[in-house]
Amino acid sequence: xxxxxxxxxxxxxxxxxxxxxxxxxxxxxxxxxxxxxxxxxxxxxxxxxxxxxxxxxxxxxxxxxxxxxxxxxxxxxxxxxxxxxxxxxxxxxxxxxxxxxxxxxxxxxxxxxxxxxxxxxxxxxxxxxxxxxxxxxxxxxxxxxxxxxxxxxxxxxxxxxxxxxxxxxxxxxxxxxxxxxxxxxxxxxxxxxxxxxxxxxxxxxx
Amino acid sequence: xxxxxxxxxxxxxxxxxxxxxxxxxxxxxxxxxxxxxxxxxxxxxxxxxxxxxxxxxxxxxxxxxxxxxxxxxxxxxxxxxxxxxxxxxxxxxxxxxxxxxxxxxxxxxxxxxxxxxxxxxxxxxxxxxxxxxxxxxxxxxxxxxxxxxxxxxxxxxxxxxxxxxxxxxxxxxxxxxxxxxxxxxxxxxxxxxxxxxxxxxxxxxxxxxxxxxxxxxxxxxxxxxxxxxxxxxxxxxxxxxxxxxxxxxxxxxxxxxxxxxxxxxxxxxxxxxxxxxxxxxxxxxxxxxxxxxxxxxxxxxxxxxxxxxxxxxxxxxxxxxxxxxxxxxxxxxxxxxxxxxxxxxxxxxxxxxxxxxxxxxxxxxxxxxxxxxxxxxxxxxxxxxxxxxxxxxxxxxxxxxxxxxxxxxxxxxxxxxxxxxxxxxxxxxxxxxxxxxxxxxxxxxxxxxxxxxxxxxxxxxxxxxxxxxxxxxxxxxxxxxxxxxxxxxxxxxxxxxxx
Numbered sequence: 001x002x003x004x005x006x007x008x009x010x011x012x013x014x015x016x017x018x019x020x021x022x023x024x025x026x027x028x029x030x031x032x033x034x035x036x037x038x039x040x041x042x043x044x045x046x047x048x049x050x051x052x053x054x055x056x057x058x059x060x061x062x063x064x065x066x067x068x069x070x071x072x073x074x075x076x077x078x079x080x081x082x083x084x085x086x087x088x089x090x091x092x093x094x095x096x097x098x099x100x101x102x103x104x105x106x107x108x109x110x111x112x113x114x115x116x117x118x119x120x121x122x123x124x125x126x127x128x129x130x131x132x133x134x135x136x137x138x139x140x141x142x143x144x145x146x147x148x149x150x151x152x153x154x155x156x157x158x159x160x161x162x163x164x165x166x167x168x169x170x171x172x173x174x175x176x177x178x179x180x181x182x183x184x185x186x187x188x189x190x191x192x193x194x195x196x197x198x199x200x201x202x203x204x205x206x
Numbered sequence: 207x208x209x210x211x212x213x214x215x216x217x218x219x220x221x222x223x224x225x226x227x228x229x230x231x232x233x234x235x236x237x238x239x240x241x242x243x244x245x246x247x248x249x250x251x252x253x254x255x256x257x258x259x260x261x262x263x264x265x266x267x268x269x270x271x272x273x274x275x276x277x278x279x280x281x282x283x284x285x286x287x288x289x290x291x292x293x294x295x296x297x298x299x300x301x302x303x304x305x306x307x308x309x310x311x312x313x314x315x316x317x318x319x320x321x322x323x324x325x326x327x328x329x330x331x332x333x334x335x336x337x338x339x340x341x342x343x344x345x346x347x348x349x350x351x352x353x354x355x356x357x358x359x360x361x362x363x364x365x366x367x368x369x370x371x372x373x374x375x376x377x378x379x380x381x382x383x384x385x386x387x388x389x390x391x392x393x394x395x396x397x398x399x400x401x402x403x404x405x406x407x408x409x410x411x412x413x414x415x416x417x418x419x420x421x422x423x424x425x426x427x428x429x430x431x432x433x434x435x436x437x438x439x440x441x442x443x444x445x446x447x448x449x450x451x452x453x454x455x456x457x458x459x460x461x462x463x464x465x466x467x468x469x470x471x472x473x474x475x476x477x478x479x480x481x482x483x484x485x486x487x488x489x490x491x492x493x494x495x496x497x498x499x500x501x502x503x504x505x506x507x508x509x510x511x512x513x514x515x516x517x518x519x520x521x522x523x524x525x526x527x528x529x530x531x532x533x534x535x536x537x538x539x540x541x542x543x544x545x546x547x548x549x550x551x552x553x554x555x556x557x558x559x560x561x562x563x564x565x566x567x568x569x570x571x572x573x574x575x576x577x578x579x580x581x582x583x584x585x586x587x588x589x590x591x592x593x594x595x596x597x598x599x600x601x602x603x604x605x606x607x608x609x610x611x612x613x614x615x616x617x618x619x620x621x622x623x624x625x626x627x628x629x630x631x632x633x634x635x636x637x638x639x640x641x642x643x644x645x646x647x648x649x650x651x652x653x654x655x656x657x658x659x660x661x662x663x664x665x666x667x668x669x670x671x672x673x674x675x676x677x678x679x680x681x682x683x684x685x686x687x688x689x690x691x692x693x694x695x696x697x698x699x700x701x702x703x704x705x
Binding site: 123124125153154157158160161164165167168169170171172175 | 245252287290322324325327328331346347350351353354357358360361364365423424427428431
């Protein structure tokens, strides 16, 4: 492997840290923004900067795919999803944690991040790459050949997984429509029983 | 024994015509023919489900898959797809387990969801993935199969009649995602350090690095991290410490058939995957993973049992007791002798039968009574539905691990095996946990037989779930006296891992 100029090496390190920082910031914004359209937008920006990481790794083809699939495809898909869904269906997921629980959660995740960051820095990572590692293609044609010739089965399994999620999503959407159209207590047995929380709320309103 | 040989000979003779047909298929498919059958029937049931009830087709698919497994001898027709998925004695044990749970679950689906195409499709695809998980000999193939098995289950949980199902599914999905990330990271580290993802080759590579650790220290540490990541990743799905949190919420929210499948089959495939990785891939690093497994076994047993005792909801109690049961299975891994591993596998098999029966019956009751089933709802069940009470009592007694039920044998053997290798303290700890578990299992029996019901009159339950729990109860009794069919399979599976 070609030895890099120390200044260039430092520059690469700074570049990586900068990109990683931006990704974290936009990732956080995508997670935390209340409006899902903004969240999708921040997700798209984050995905574009992830493409920057691939460029740093000298994989421009993967970087292009990252932008096409994540920044373009997935962000558009989220926004389409928002447009198609009339409103959020599930009540149980709307319960947000208390500010105290949120603070504890933040502290805990900061602790885990610090610990894993520390571990990543001190960990004696294996740097010797074994001989005979495969050469990966940098073109769509090469990638297709590599996928179909030696990993055709995997491609088919992935196709099956995608089909499964598609069927499942449709089934879920159909079920949710049924729920919004008619009273669910009669049809769905388990929910007919009032939960302890419901009783308390009823008492409070009375 | 002679009788059982005659029986298997007759069965083999009956399956010869089927085998003759199946061998006409491409040789590269042989090992995976049952899986491909399930995939084919899943698509058929999806299409048929557009107009008719597809459940009979799905059940035929599962029965056909069982016959194919029996017809095609794994030693001759075991390899498929260039050795990515291989049927051997170890895989066969778990394949039979998955298919047994699969058939019970599909029959139980008559209660809820079975008349819909997507429901059947998702179940059959998940069965196919589960069989591939236990057959996978390559880490990437294992990962693919794992996702094929898991993805439908996320949706199946969300399709529950209870609206809490979405909540349970979200927790399960997020945990599943974390487990996927850990698994992928582990695979990447193994590939980075050894340049291979074939589990047997990983075993050779790890042994070579462990034989000369001084010069290859960084690779050894990377592999150790990968090993820990695998334990955590599969631990999330099995529901052991520290990834057990999703189990009670998901099990209590999903419909009974899905819960029975999750507790009975997918958990066990996680055990098989972990067994293959630890006992084939990382056997040279045994002294490094063994303390981790001991700690996980202890914490899992304690958490499962303590929290199960605190539950009022029977489904949640059963979910926590499943967590505790995984702790006992991990005791077998910690002991790591052929005897102990075989007992752990036998326990996993019996547990699958017990939990399938229990979850199906409790869900049937919850649909009938239109409420969550607590100990109160079980009061006086022996008078209101004597048969269901008797079957559930047999299953509870077996879960306690009391003699004359199959739950006793593997636990006894496991605890004896801990003494054999000098881990008596672990055995004692597990025994104390089993004693502790009597507290919540006995409450069920007490409620059914020694408490009077608040409502009068008999309780009519659908015949199918009662017959399923009946089959499970009878199996639990029969397998105490005649455990040979299962112990032989378990011994062969363990012998393959630890020669």
